[in-house]
Amino acid sequence: MERAVLRLSEQALRSADQAIGFLMQQAVENADCISLAAGLVDEQSLPVDLVRETVGQVLQDATAGRKLLQYGTTQGPEPLRRVFRDYLAELEQRTDRLTDLPLSQFFLTTGSQQLLALLAQALFNPGDICLVAAPTYFVFLGVLQAVGASIVPVQSDQQGMCPVALRAALQRLDQSGLLGRVRLIYVVSDFENPSGVSVSADRRPALLALAREYSRESRIFLLEDAAYRELRYDGQSPPSIWSYDRERDTVILAQTFSKSFSPGIRVGLGVVPQVLVKPLSDLKGNEDFGSAHLNQHVVARAIKERTYHQHVQRVRDGYRIKRDAMLEAAEQEFGDIPGVTWYRPEGGMYVWMRLPEWIGTGFDSVLFRRATQVDKVMYVPGELCYPQDWPSRPRCEMRLSFGVQSADGIREGMRRLANAVRWVLTEQGAGSSARSQ
Numbered sequence: 001m002e003r004a005v006l007r008l009s010e011q012a013l014r015s016a017d018q019a020i021g022f023l024m025q026q027a028v029e030n031a032d033c034i035s036l037a038a039g040l041v042d043e044q045s046l047p048v049d050l051v052r053e054t055v056g057q058v059l060q061d062a063t064a065g066r067k068l069l070q071y072g073t074t075q076g077p078e079p080l081r082r083v084f085r086d087y088l089a090e091l092e093q094r095t096d097r098l099t100d101l102p103l104s105q106f107f108l109t110t111g112s113q114q115l116l117a118l119l120a121q122a123l124f125n126p127g128d129i130c131l132v133a134a135p136t137y138f139v140f141l142g143v144l145q146a147v148g149a150s151i152v153p154v155q156s157d158q159q160g161m162c163p164v165a166l167r168a169a170l171q172r173l174d175q176s177g178l179l180g181r182v183r184l185i186y187v188v189s190d191f192e193n194p195s196g197v198s199v200s201a202d203r204r205p206a207l208l209a210l211a212r213e214y215s216r217e218s219r220i221f222l223l224e225d226a227a228y229r230e231l232r233y234d235g236q237s238p239p240s241i242w243s244y245d246r247e248r249d250t251v252i253l254a255q256t257f258s259k260s261f262s263p264g265i266r267v268g269l270g271v272v273p274q275v276l277v278k279p280l281s282d283l284k285g286n287e288d289f290g291s292a293h294l295n296q297h298v299v300a301r302a303i304k305e306r307t308y309h310q311h312v313q314r315v316r317d318g319y320r321i322k323r324d325a326m327l328e329a330a331e332q333e334f335g336d337i338p339g340v341t342w343y344r345p346e347g348g349m350y351v352w353m354r355l356p357e358w359i360g361t362g363f364d365s366v367l368f369r370r371a372t373q374v375d376k377v378m379y380v381p382g383e384l385c386y387p388q389d390w391p392s393r394p395r396c397e398m399r400l401s402f403g404v405q406s407a408d409g410i411r412e413g414m415r416r417l418a419n420a421v422r423w424v425l426t427e428q429g430a431g432s433s434a435r436s437q
């Protein structure tokens with residue numbers, strides 16, 4: 001008997017070609033490579049002993065323990081949200097413990113990804129607009145694509161999203177009658193995935209001011225994704241964009257304990273404007289009516305005991321060494337290749353490298369095939385980090401992660417990658433200069 005036709009939702013169809021899917025498939029197909037692609041955290045630093053002890057503590061009393069093995073609440077139990085508010089106050093260097101910030105505005109989520117996805121569902125109908133830094137976190141681009149959002153890239157440089165470019169983009173949308181369709185500006189404020197760039201201190205209030213100024217026809221929110229906030233290896237942290245939002249009605253702050261503690265525990269923390277509490281809570285109610293309750297208690301306990309803080313310090317020290325290993329290897333292996341540049345991040349997990357413009361880095365490029373099949377090294381093609389329908393997106397960049405490999409693995413991976421780039425330069429270089437004449 002012939003099977004009836006499979007009919008999928010438009011959202012499922014719009015999710016079909018996301019970058020993360022390709023990337024995971026490439027990772028499986030090229031499993032014998034040194035991966036500078038995987039965005040996983042450093043396995044050696046994961047807090048096995050600390051989590052074992054903390055789980056023991058929170059489950060020590062059987063009656064209390066049973067409660068933690070029960071469902072929690074949609075936004076997370078209030079006493080826990082209080083612990084997370086105290087922690088946010090510490091990060092924000094607030095002596096008042098942020099007691100004027102209602103706990104109702106806090107969400108404990110399944111990683112920050114859940115907040116990002118819920119927010120996209122809450123704000124976007126097909127055709128509504130999100131402005132994003134170019135390049136930006138490609139998984140969020142997939143989320144936006146799934147809800148049918150129209151994604152407008154905004155120029156970003158070594159100080160993050162440019163306010164001048166943001167204003168120009170908003171003005172263009174206004175002139176073409178589309179301002180009323182703008183719902184969100186998405187900014188990864190610290191050590192952006194993929195570029196490693198942080199939004200500079202003076203740009204932070206400027207971006208917020210633009211969201212406010214152009215909230216004329218409909219409210220424009222600013223999503224500050226601070227996933228890497230705690231992974232700073234040098235310098236001082238500027239105040240969050242959220243901290244400038246005195247009315248607390250424009251910025252949604254998304255944080256996570258995945259990078260600083262454990263992605264397997266997957267606890268995220270969101271602070272949202274009051275007007276978004278109900279819609280997000282309704283959507284989260286439909287989705288899971290509460291994220292993993294026990295996990296929230298484990299993270300909260302580690303924060304209260306300050307064992308979390310000690311752990312984060314160790315994590316930072318480990319990543320600093322690996323970041324430096326990657327930057328030194330970049331200098332050593334790529335320093336003499338003309339036209340290759342990279343950015344030195346002060347934190348996070350990625351080094352963003354740019355090759356001469358004619359060297360494509362995409363999955364179907366000569367370089368990607370050479371790197372994965374001959375030199376046995378893998379990276380994330382930079383073009384994934386731009387909206388797919390943006391014709392002028394750069395095609396010659398790579399995201400290199402220092403998260404997963406050891407310092408030796410990083411050095412070897414960079415050596416192999418430089419070999420692949422040199423091979424492309426030698427084999428194809430002559431052709432390219434002939435083409436460009």
Ligand SMILES: Cc1ncc(COP(=O)(O)O)c(C=O)c1O
Nearest residue numbers: 111112113137193227256258268
């Ligand atoms: C910029 C950014 N935001 C959010 C996330 C989501 O992480 P999680 O859901 O584990 O908090 C990631 C994960 O890599 C990320 O890089």
